[in-house]
Amino acid sequence: MRTLYEALYRACIDNPWSPDHKQIAGLLLGADRVVVDEQLAIDIDDEVERHPWSVESNTDLINWPEKPLWIEWPLAATIIKESGIGASTGILICPHPDFQEVLMAISGWRKDGDADANHSYAAAFIDKDKLRYSATVARSIGMNRTPAKSLRRLLDSIGVTISQDFQDELLLKFKDDDAVIGEALKSATGEIPFTLALLMLRSSDGLLTETSETLEDGETQVRLTRTPVEPPRKTWLDRLNPNRLVGFKRKARFTNPYIAWQTPVRAEPASPLHAEDVGSEAVGD
Structure with missing residues (x-):
């Protein structure tokens, strides 16, 4: 099966409607390609969902791409996630x-x-510029850090637009149902928090490993995986709260700040009783 990049490029080239599809295909053709490892994508998605403030407050650390960049990952897109359908998702970022x-x-x-x-x-x-300013505001004392408030502020920092050609195409396809325009606008921002988190992690040294891969068509792509690291030495505070340092944490706050990242300590599943243990308990009763 084609990669998502290949499938999307072909869909844009073959689309007979708006010429804007061909424009997207042209941008894809000239883009650097990045594929995110599944476990890395799961870990990022989990952190973004639980603590979007850790993304909102650190977007000033992102090294932004200077040319078109295509990123894809093997998780369901926000627009279809609620239906429980597995999917591949991607985003094309262009200056x-x-x-x-x-x-x-x-x-x-x-x-x-x-x-x-x-x-x-x-x-x-x-x-x-707006995201850099928003990150500074988000770190200010008294700012509400609850997930819903933080995510709303983050998405409010993102502009959305749709071309007239695309509007006309959607209205023709969906018989002048104006609601489809609202859904189209919504679909443009759903992957932004994940994307910002990934760009932020990629901008900090030592968190991600990049491996160059040559594809069948001779093109290259970069595969991103989590860089294995030694866990920090535990203190008595960690015994009280094993997850106190979990998530995207800003370090060296005033000089050369960077992101450190630990994933949660999850409880191990309980081991099933051995058959002989069950038998011995029964005899004891």
């Missing part, structure tokens, strides 16, 4: 041609087993 501090982002996704891929008709606009 804005007219504004140096702005990037555009188009999301793509495919359900497991499907040959075809889809992309968001709306584009997200990422203002780097």
